[in-house]
Amino acid sequence: MSFSTTTAGLRLAAFVAAPVLALTVACGGDGTGTEGHGAIADAPPAKTEPSGDGSTGKEGTPSAKPAGKSAFYDAQVAFVQCMRAKGGYPEYPDPKLSGHLDWSKVNELGSQPGRNQGIKAGKNNVCLPELQASMAAEPKRDxxxxxxxxxxxxxxxxxxxxxxxxxxxxxxxxxxxxxxxxxxxxxxxxxxxxxxxxxxxxxxxxxxxxxxxx
Structure with missing residues (x-):
């Protein structure tokens, strides 16, 4: 919870308290689609076929929750909604169907002038609780x-x-x-x-x- 490539190299520890890092390493990280940024909060998902990476053919329009990962996906949706509504990033990209954020798109957003600060957890870390919740819900990794x-x-x-x-x-x-x-x-x-x-x-x-x- 990789800024094009500007902040992807920074660990979450730089943005979140130490307990969050523990959650991070036990889980992982992960958003997609800078277009259609109102898709999660405002519109029903488009019925598009998922691509090989777990995202849909259309940006910003996740078609379904990933099987067995709905809690993680829902937590990421809540985080994205917070980033859009309160975090200062109204076009923050949707999560992939896998539940992970597409960091190439998040990084691209963060690389815009003056938009790097707060890209991980919102301005003044306002979305930190949602970030922590998404980390806690992420399926454990090998x-x-x-x-x-x-x-x-x-x-x-x-x-x-x-x-x-x-x-x-x-x-x-x-x-x-x-x-x-x-x-x-x-x-x-x-x-x-x-x-x-x-x-x-x-x-x-x-x-x-x-x-x-x-």
Whole structure:
């Protein structure tokens, strides 16, 4: 709860209190469709066929709840509604049918001038309760696979010029994301051309839902 690629590299720990990170690593991260931004709150979903990544053919019009994940999906819908109504992002993208946010679209929104601050949990963290609830509702991940995915991504980032990008670690059976060595006082510039290019190059290393964590 990856800003095009500007804030995806920042861990949720930089935006949310420590207990939220514990929820994050036990779960994952995840939005789609910057178009049709009123779809969740105002209009019935369009009957579109889901694509291979779990999203629909039309942006912003999820067609159905994912089987077995309705609680997570509903929690993400509540988070998105908060971000639109109170968080300062009326066009915040819909969640995928998987329940995860599409961080490429969230990142694109956050990359607009003056729109990066608050992209994770709304202005002044007004949507933090909804963010925490969505994290708590997310189906548990295979932490070893998450760790291996984030490790491959971190190595790729360093290989592509972001030399200070840190590795994830395993702690208490959970995969803790890597990234900026000091999220509270970032030393990696996510606006730099080198960082953006590395993010694009290494995006495929991350499993669905992990792109907003590291």
């Amino acid at each position: 932490q070893q696979k998450s760790y291996e995915s984030m490790l491959a991504h971190a190595q790729c980032m360093r290989d592509n010029g972001v030399s200070r990008f840190t590795n994830p670690v395993m702690s208490g059976g959970n995969a803790i994301p890597g990234g900026d060595p000091d999220p509270g006082s970032p030393v990696i510039d996510p606006e730099s051309p080198a960082y953006k290019k590395a993010r694009e190059t290494c995006a495929s290393k991350l499993l669905d839902g992990l792109d907003g964590m590291q």
